[in-house]
Amino acid sequence: MRLCPVMRISQVSAIAMIAAAGLATPAHAQNADSAAMQAELQAMRAQMQAMAARIDSLEGQLVTAQAKADAATATSTTALATAEAAKSDTTIKWKGAPLIESKSGWSFKPRGRMQYDAGVISAPSSTGVEDGFGEEARRIRLGVEGDIPGGFGYKFEVDFAGNEVEVSDAMLTYKDGGLTVAFGQQNNFQSMEELTSSRFTSFMERAAFTDAFGFERRVGASASFHSGDMLAQGGVFTDNMSDTSNDQWGADGRIVFMPKMGETQLHLGGSVHYTDLDGDLANVRYRQRPFVHFTGTRFIDTRSFGAAKETGYGLEAAAIRGPFHVAGETFWQSVSRPGLADPTFFGAYAEVGMFLTKGDTRGYKGGIFDRVKPANPVDKGGMGAIQVNLRYDRLDLTDAGIVGGKQDGYAMSVIWTPTDYTRFMLNYGRMDYTDAAIAAANGDKSYAVDAFGARAQIDF
Incomplete structure (x- = not known):
């Protein structure tokens, strides 16, 4: 020893x-x-x-x-x-960017997106419109999001597109079970199409009525309650952060029923919106581009007119089953004009889509469409997800003596999603106009405009 x-x-x-x-x-x-x-x-x-x-x-x-x-x-x-x-x-996960989480309840994740668009507009030469080729950085956003101990969270994002710096989201949230309360600049429950992130929409631009009726993020306080298949949302809002000098305020509410029936995800929803405009009488204007954003030309336009209040009503429906999906919405925008007849404008769309690649389906979460995750992404030797969509898009801006024109749009998109966080889109749309805002040389205001667009996208 x-x-x-x-x-x-x-x-x-x-x-x-x-x-x-x-x-x-x-x-x-x-x-x-x-x-x-x-x-x-x-x-x-x-x-x-x-x-x-x-x-x-x-x-x-x-x-x-x-x-x-x-x-x-x-x-x-x-x-x-x-x-x-x-x-x-402390743990670090990868969700397009590093997600840092601690057991104490803190988390931090950088977020952002880049969308670059290019395309061509073709209008009758007699209108004098010579848009032709156009291109733009549609969105360049950078921000952060995360959780704070005690059930709190934060989200902040800035958009640098168009040589301008604009705050997109800036909010503080609190969650307790199925209840979420939010304060700051946020979406105000306008419609399923508007609430679905631009990263996951079926087309490069949303349905015409969402832009024509001025749907945008606004500063306010909101609450959402999710229990089982039901989702209820509501809030009180002022104006967008860049326009908060205005005196307007509004209230918005939305209810969604989203049951899962076998392999089919259903979505049924409705919303109501009220806005008391700036002062006793404000100027409002409803108009829309021809299917792409890189042009400033509007063929459908009410011009400015005085109004005191806006009231909107929306209905939503959608279904997802395997590679197929259908979706549609309608929206009525009524405008109060003291001493004059009150017009009600209308917008709607209906779409169908399917994936051509095996095992792929459209994402859905919390009452809106969500991210597509290819079953066989390119980074794992596959070809990614390929999706084809068809849409009919209606916008009517003529009523009660206001002639803003009518649009019947027919559109098709092909989307290639190589990986979870990359996307490429090809769009074609034919817009048939009646009472267009721009007349042809012979005074004709009924004609068609063709629009082609392509987008390259990455997000994290």
């Missing part, structure tokens, strides 16, 4: 003492008369005792050193344990 250094030194000390005693006794007995021998033995005994004392001292130093080493080891072990505990408290 191998002895530790302390035991070996103790044994050496004992042996030395015994040796000294054994040597001294015989020497004293046999040489009692020899003073020189006695002196020599005394000197040897003194040396042995000094050696034993030195060994005892070294033994004490070794014990002290061993104690310090044990303490240092314990401290190092504690430090490593603390570091491992701190490391395990």
Whole structure:
């Protein structure tokens, strides 16, 4: 058995003492008369005792050193344990960008999107419209989102497209079970089409009525309650952050029933909207581009007129089953004009779509369409998801003496989603106009405009 250094030194000390005693006794007995021998033995005994004392001292130093080493080891072990505990408290996931989460309830994730559009507009030459080719950075957004301990959350995003800096989202949220309360600039429950992120829409631009009726994010306070298949949303809002000098305010509410019946996801919804416009009488204007955003030309336009209030009513319906989906909405926008007849304008769309690639389906979450996640993405050796969509888009801006024109749009889109966070789109739309805002050379206001568009998109 191998002895530790302390035991070996103790044994050496004992042996030395015994040796000294054994040597001294015989020497004293046999040489009692020899003073020189006695002196020599005394000197040897003194040396042995000094050696034993030195060994005892070294033994004490070794014990002290061993104690310090044990303490240092314990401290190092504690430090490593603390570091491992701190490391395990924070996790990093990848969801298009790093998502950092801690067990204490904090999280942080950068977010953003880039959409670049290009295309061609073709209108009758007699109208004098020469848009032709156009292109733009449709959206360039950067922001952050995350959670704060206690059920709170935050979201902030800025859009840099168009050589301008505009705040898109800026809100603080609180969640408790199925209840979510939000304060700040946010969407105000206008319609399914408007609430679905531009990253996940079927076409490059949303249905015509959403833009014509001025749907946009506004500053306010809202609450959403989700329980089972039911979702109820409501809030009070002022105006967009860039226009908060206005005195207008409004209230919006939306209810959605979204049951899952076998393999079919159903969606049925309705909404109501009220806006008290800026002051006693404000100028409003309803108009819309021809299917793409990179042109400033509007072939359907009410021009500006005075109004005091706006009241809107919307209905929604959709279904998803495997690779197929259908969706449609209607919306009525009534405008109060003191002393004059009140017009009611109308917008609607109906679409069908399907995936040509096996295993792909349209995403749906929380009462809106969500991200498409290819079953066989390009980064895993597949070809991604390919989707084809058809849409009819109706907008009627003529009523009560206001002639803004009517649009019947017929559109098709092909969407390739190579990975979860990349997307490419090709769009074609034919807009048939009646009472168009721009007349042809012979005064004709009924004609068609063709629009072609393409988009490259990445988001995180």
